[in-house]
Amino acid sequence: MTSPTPVAHHVLSIERHDAQQQKSPELEFHVSNQRANWVLNSPDPPGFCQHIFGLIKKNVFPHRNSTPSSSSSQKKQPPSARLIAVLSNIFPVLSWGRNYKASKFKNDLIAGLTLASLSIPQSIGYAALANLDPQYGLYGSVVPPLIYSVMGTSQELAIGPVAVVSLLISSMISKLVDPMADPVSYRKLVFTVTFFAGSFQALFGLLRLGFLIDFLSHAAIVGFMAGAAIVIGLQQLKSLLGISHFTTKTDIVSVLGAVAKSLHTSWYPLNFVLGCSFLIFILITRFIGKRNKKLFWLPAISPVISVILSTLIVYLTRADDHGVKIIKHFKGGLNPSSVNQLEFNGPHLGQAAKIGFICAIIALTEAVAVGRSFASIKGYNLDGNKEMLAMGFMNIAGSMSSCYVATGSFSRTAVNFSAGCQSTVSNIVMAITVFISLQLLTKLLYYTPLAILASIILSALPGLIDYNEAYHIWKVDKLDFLACAGAFFGVLFASVEIGLLVAVSISFGRLILNSIKPGIEEMGRLPGTDIFCDRAQYPRVLDVSGVRIIRLNSGSFCFANANSIKERITRCVTKEDEKEETKKTINGIILDMSSVMSIDSSGIIALEEIHTKLVSRNIHLAIANPRWKVIHKLKVGGFVKKAGSACIFLTVNEAVDACLNPSSIGLGNC
Numbered sequence: 259m260t261s262p263t264p265v266a267h268h269v270l271s272i273e274r275h276d277a278q279q280q281k282s283p284e285l286e287f288h289v290s291n292q293r294a295n296w297v298l299n300s301p302d303p304p305g306f307c308q309h310i311f312g313l314i315k316k317n318v319f320p321h322r323n324s325t326p327s328s329s330s331s332q333k334k335q336p337p338s339a340r341l342i343a344v345l346s347n348i349f350p351v352l353s354w355g356r357n358y359k360a361s362k363f364k365n366d367l368i369a370g371l372t373l374a375s376l377s378i379p380q381s382i383g384y385a386a387l388a389n390l391d392p393q394y395g396l397y398g399s400v401v402p403p404l405i406y407s408v409m410g411t412s413q414e415l416a417i418g419p420v421a422v423v424s425l426l427i428s429s430m431i432s433k434l435v436d437p438m439a440d441p442v443s444y445r446k447l448v449f450t451v452t453f454f455a456g457s458f459q460a461l462f463g464l465l466r467l468g469f470l471i472d473f474l475s476h477a478a479i480v481g482f483m484a485g486a487a488i489v490i491g492l493q494q495l496k497s498l499l500g501i502s503h504f505t506t507k508t509d510i511v512s513v514l515g516a517v518a519k520s521l522h523t524s525w526y527p528l529n530f531v532l533g534c535s536f537l538i539f540i541l542i543t544r545f546i547g548k549r550n551k552k553l554f555w556l557p558a559i560s561p562v563i564s565v566i567l568s569t570l571i572v573y574l575t576r577a578d579d580h581g582v583k584i585i586k587h588f589k590g591g592l593n594p595s596s597v598n599q600l601e602f603n604g605p606h607l608g609q610a611a612k613i614g615f616i617c618a619i620i621a622l623t624e625a626v627a628v629g630r631s632f633a634s635i636k637g638y639n640l641d642g643n644k645e646m647l648a649m650g651f652m653n654i655a656g657s658m659s660s661c662y663v664a665t666g667s668f669s670r671t672a673v674n675f676s677a678g679c680q681s682t683v684s685n686i687v688m689a690i691t692v693f694i695s696l697q698l699l700t701k702l703l704y705y706t707p708l709a710i711l712a713s714i715i716l717s718a719l720p721g722l723i724d725y726n727e728a729y730h731i732w733k734v735d736k737l738d739f740l741a742c743a744g745a746f747f748g749v750l751f752a753s754v755e756i757g758l759l760v761a762v763s764i765s766f767g768r769l770i771l772n773s774i775k776p777g778i779e780e781m782g783r784l785p786g787t788d789i790f791c792d793r794a795q796y797p798r799v800l801d802v803s804g805v806r807i808i809r810l811n812s813g814s815f816c817f818a819n820a821n822s823i824k825e826r827i828t829r830c831v832t833k834e835d836e837k838e839e840t841k842k843t844i845n846g847i848i849l850d851m852s853s854v855m856s857i858d859s860s861g862i863i864a865l866e867e868i869h870t871k872l873v874s875r876n877i878h879l880a881i882a883n884p885r886w887k888v889i890h891k892l893k894v895g896g897f898v899k900k901a902g903s904a905c906i907f908l909t910v911n912e913a914v915d916a917c918l919n920p921s922s923i924g925l926g927n928c
Contacts, residue, residue, distance in 0.1 A: 293908040298898065303887050350644065351408040354681060362680040369677035370687020372558045373416055374399075376673055377688055378695055379561040380718065381419050382585070382703075383711035387493060388424040388662060389437035390448065392588045392703075395419050396696055401593055402652040402664035403689040407682035409648035411641045412629035416670035417652070417685055421715060421722070422486045423621050423663050425493070427451065429508045429754045430613045434606050436506075446599045447610060453600055453657035454614025459622055460650025463643045471623050477731045478761035479623060480724055481742035485749030485757055487722035489513075490715065497712035500529035500583050510750050526581030532571070533709030536564040540717040554676035561714045565706055573705040583708040590700030592693075593659040600657065616758065617663045622649060625666035632675055669718045741765050776812030776819050778826050781850065781910070788911040790850070804843050805917045806830055807910060809850035815861035815888075824864040828871055846878035846917030850910050857888050862895040869901050880913040881906055 304312060346352040377399050385395025403417040410417075427448060428437075437444040462470060474482070492513040496504040502524060505516040540560045547557035571577065578584045601607070626645055633640040653663055674684055732739040741764040749757030779792040782799030790807055791799055808827060812819060831844065847868075857865075869879045879901065884892065889906070892898050898906065907913040 293912065294903065294906050297884065297889055297906050297908055298893070298903055300886060300889060303890055347644075348647070349408050350411050351682070358681065358683070363683060365678045365680045366683040367687055369674050369679035369684040371691060372555055372677045373670055373674050373679075373684060373688040374691035374695075375559045375562040376670055377416070377418055378692060379565050379711065379714050380667075380670070381692070382706075383715045384419040384421060384424040386497070386708070386711060387421065387428060387490065387715065388419070388448070389428045389432065390445065390662065392585055393590065393696070393700070394445075394660060394662060396692055397593045397659065398656060398661040398664045399692045400689045400696070401659045401661055402656045403685040405652035405655050406648050407685045407689075409644070409651060410682055411644050411648070412633060412666070413636065413638075413681050414632040414671055414675045414679055415625060415629045415666040415682075415685075416674045416688070418664055418667055418670065419662065420621075420624065420665055420667045421490050421718065422483065422624065423617055423665060425486055425490050425508070426617055426620060426754055427613075427662060430616070432506045434609055446601050447604075447606060448662050449596045449599050449657045449660070450601050450604075450607075450610045451614045451617060452653055452661065452663050454611045455618040455621065455663045456650045456653030456655075456657060458615050458618040458650070459646050459653060462618070462622070463646030463648075463650060466643050468626075468642045468646060471619060471626065473762060473765065474619060474623055474758070475738065475741055475761075475765045477735075477738040477742040478745045478758075478765060479627070480727050480731065481745035482749060482757055482761060484723045484728070485746040486754065487719040489749060489754070491719050492517075494712035494716055497583065497708040498530055498533045498716075500526035500581055500709070508749075508753055526583075528577060528580060528582050529707065529709040532568060532577075532582065532707055533713045536568060536710055537713035537716055540564060540713065544717065551676070554673070558673045558677070561717075564710050564714065565703070568710040569703065569706045572707050577707070578705065585703055585706045585708065585711075587704055588700060590696040590698075592696075593661070595658065596660045597658045616755065620758075621653075621663055621665035622646060624668070625649060628666045628668050628671050632671060635675075669721055672721075737764075737768055741768070770818065773812065773814065773816070773818045775822060776810065778823065779809040779811055780830070781807040781809055783914075790910045790914075802914055802918075804845040805848060805914055806844060806846075807848045807850065807914070809852070810854050812853065813855045815851075815854050815857040815864075817858060817860035820860040820864035823861075824868055827868055831872065831875065831877065844877055846880055846913075847872055848880045848882055848910060848913045848917065850882045851885070851888060852883040854888055855885055857891050859895065862892065862897050865892075865897055866900060869897075869905075878917055879905055880917055882910045882913045883908060 342352065378396065381395035381399045382392040383395070385392050385398075388395075399418040406415070406417045431437075431444065431447050431451065435444045435447055462468060488510070489508050492510060493508070495501070495513070495517050499517070499520065501517070501520040504520070505512045507513070540557070543560040544557040547553050547555075572582055572584060601610075604610075622645075626640070626642055629645060630640050649665065653661075656662070656664055677684075728739070728742055731742055741761050744764045745757045745761035747757075748760035752760075779794070781790045782793045782796070782801050783790055784796065784799055792809070793799055808830065810823060812823075815823065827847065827849075831847065865881075872879045881892075884906065889898075904916075907916065
């Protein structure tokens with residue numbers, strides 16, 4: 259048998275190509291129908307309970323959620339190895355501790371001692387800001403850092419009391435119990451709030467609810483921190499001026515009014531001179547440290563130097579007899595148990611839980627933001643859920659050991675990083691140093707002037723005010739800046755909680771506005787491709803004759819926006835009907851639902867009404883690329899049964915082909 263000539267071979271290939279072209283509609287129908295079945299026959303998504311238990315399993319037993327081959331190999335592991343894997347997930351120290359070397363300890367030792375020199379005076383000052391005795395600030399620099407060092411994932415984060423949380427506690431709890439009139443009840447309520455804060459933080463980590471932190475947007479945090487810094491600075495005027503009686507309110511009008519009133523009655527200039535002198539000294543050392551990175555230790559130890567020198571000055575000159583306010587005696591020793599001081603049946607239990615929730619959110623936001631910023635510098639990832647668990651358990655333990663809410667401090671973390679820390683061992687060194695100080699040095703701090711503590715707090719405040727970031731937010735998004743300004747002025751002129759409420763309200767208002775009026779894009783085909791894009795963004799896209807392609811640019815099709823979406827889609831059809839030259843030219847409306855992540859009963863009803871209106875006008879409705887949960891709810895809600903399964907398509911291109919040739923593809927009943 260002879261082989262065909264080249265000419266005959268060419269003719270045969272043309273005939274085969276023609277035959278394929280004749281079969282293409284049937285092939286296209288088969289392929290399109292098969293792909294649509296992929297969408298329609300997708301498995302049901304996990305239920306609510308299954309989803310919650312899955313989150314817990316992923317967090318506590320992550321090694322069971324790996325590939326089948328690895329999971330089968332892990333089943334062969336002895337129970338002890340699996341137990342170690344679970345414990346290593348809860349306590350990361352079991353993982354990195356195996357590779358910890360003595361060379362790293364030298365750096366961590368230096369960093370921990372440097373950190374303690376800054377932490378001791380700051381903790382005493384923050385305790386005063388929280389209306390607590392000085393020892394409670396030092397207690398918070400012992401137990402929480404020790405627990406975080408074995409559960410945390412950040413190498414640089416320095417744990418202890420911080421200014422913003424101290425202000426939150428004093429401003430909110432003082433409205434329930436007067437710390438001057440009843441310090442015992444006030445202290446019990448602080449410990450109870452700390453327990454609730456830790457419980458919420460641990461719950462966030464266990465259930466992977468880190469998105470709750472995002473309710474406070476970056477812009478809101480920038481404004482809140484700036485407003486809080488100014489309020490904290492104004493609060494320090496009490497110690498800086500030696501004022502005995504001061505307002506418990508935090509707004510700028512009340513504080514300045516109290517200062518003006520005190521200037522006419524009783525204030526002691528020596529406090530102001532002493533505090534401002536050492537404030538200038540601390541700021542000068544900070545300037546030197548920024549100019550010369552090798553002298554990073556100088557601004558870190560300047561607060562301790564200030565405390566030592568000022569204490570000696572007051573002791574030698576007996577300045578306390580001339581109006582200089584001093585710390586006087588406070589208790590030292592081991593952290594006493596405060597389990598019996600937690601009040602779960604008192605009259606302020608609900609308020610304590612609310613304050614604890616707010617403190618948990620603020621503390622986590624600051625710690626995670628600081629930890630991630632330094633982790634990105636060193637090039638490793640911070641596990642947000644493990645951080646929440648670590649913060650939660652350390653605050654729960656802290657509430658039982660006479661500590662109030664602790665978190666990661668930006669200023670101390672920067673010092674820890676500059677000192678060359680290699681791991682969380684620096685927190686352990688710091689905690690041990692503070693503990694030794696509690697045993698030996700509390701009596702030596704008797705003559706420490708309160709003005710010095712005020713100057714130390716004031717020196718740390720400029721880092722909380724970020725002018726450049728506020729200006730950047732203004733340039734990028736004016737509505738985002740509105741949340742920033744709302745938080746700032748709310749904290750400054752009303753109260754801390756009002757500032758938070760204003761910021762959250764503006765952020766939620768923006769989300770609600772976007773949900774009620776979602777973006778609806780009219781799409782066209784890019785020339786020479788099967789890609790469909792927004793006509794407004796790409797003016798050169800081509801219209802598909804007789805077909806309108808609409809993309810729902812919203813993550814949710816729900817009660818809040820269902821009517822708006824329905825009206826805007828039907829308006830597109832009505833607008834075309836009003837044009838006489840294009841009348842009866844629309845064959846189909848295609849809804850690209852690739853961006854819609856969820857739909858509720860209101861959304862399904864709206865879709866049914868859209869389908870009914872379009873059918874009455876002899877216009878086909880096609881839905882392209884519905885997501886997993888959306889197609890599941892469309893099937894359960896009965897929309898697929900009413901509209902017909904032929905209305906569902908995997909891609910926009912297939913839906914366009916169906917609308918252009920509805921009888922051959924099977925869209926005739928939609």
